[in-house]
Amino acid sequence: MKLYYTPGATSLAPRIIAFEAGLEIEYDKVDLKTKTTASGRDFIRINPKGHVPALALQSGEVLAEVPVILEYLADQAPSAQLLPKLGSWERYRVREWLDFTGTELHKGFDPLWEAPMPPKARQLAVNRLQRRLAYLDQCLRGRLYLAGQQFTVADAYCFTVLSWARFHRIDLSDYSTVTEYMQRIFNRQMVKRALLAEGLPVAA
Ligand SMILES: N[C@@H](CCC(=O)N[C@@H](CS)C(=O)NCC(=O)O)C(=O)O
Known part of the structure; x- marks a missing residue:
């Protein structure tokens, strides 16, 4: 997984959760003015909304919107108890x-x-x-x-x-x-x- 982030933006929240959950993910910094990533990619092609955070998954899918990214990350590490069980x-x-x-x-x-x-x-x-x-x-x-x-x-x-x-x-x-x-x-x-x-x- 790769998290597209900008320092201090809401993408800090998924990073906190990834760290709390012990998830090994990659990080790529986004310049929100130019909409380019530190790795040299056009961020609009990754998230057409132009917002951070965006989470690129192994499957090739990209997940955007803070609440669902947080939910997804927490569900990858249920033992970290960062989110109650689904349906509860x-x-x-x-x-x-x-x-x-x-x-x-x-x-x-x-x-x-x-x-x-x-x-x-x-x-x-x-x-x-x-x-x-x-x-x-x-x-x-x-x-x-x-x-x-x-x-x-x-x-x-x-x-x-x-x-x-x-x-x-x-x-x-x-x-x-x-x-x-x-x-x-x-x-x-x-x-x-x-x-x-x-x-x-x-x-x-
Ligand atoms: N609805 C989006 C909003 C994310 C958002 O507001 N991101 C800001 C940084 S905190 C952003 O990337 N702004 C740049 C822009 O709107 O061009 C979400 O929940 O992920």
Whole structure:
């Protein structure tokens, strides 16, 4: 398998899961501006949507979209327990968190990457994210991770997306449970390894 990634983008989440699951996969860096890979390929021919992550499988198929890539990787290593069993109630809960992260948090950040962003429009996007963060803060009270006491694929995704908050000057310290949660995930050995592999800071 080969994961197409860009340092610090959502492709960090599948890398965390691959490391947590002990999966040996190859990595190819994508320049999102030129849509070319470090190996010299036209990324649009690999994923016509032009997004990272994309996961190329042995079969020649390419899987795109973060939640399903995470699900696929976790299913390759069930003993790592990064995702509850297919068909179980707990699995649907993790799916719920994956979708919340994808549609409310990940896509909530999208307008902030657009430059130049008129201050009023930026404020509206930030307000919306802050409402989601307040909800998350409430949900995380009394839990170690999104779906309970066990780290799952949803946490790798949520951690990756919320790590963009500092860059966009959104203060997570207003959400103390979210801040503790982020630190808990940051402290995981495989998360640090994944950050290091992408050349990202591992000092708090
Ligand atoms: N729906 C896609 C979105 C992925 C996405 O937003 N990727 C961003 C990086 S975090 C990207 O590649 N943006 C480049 C672009 O849109 O051209 C998914 O879930 O995988």
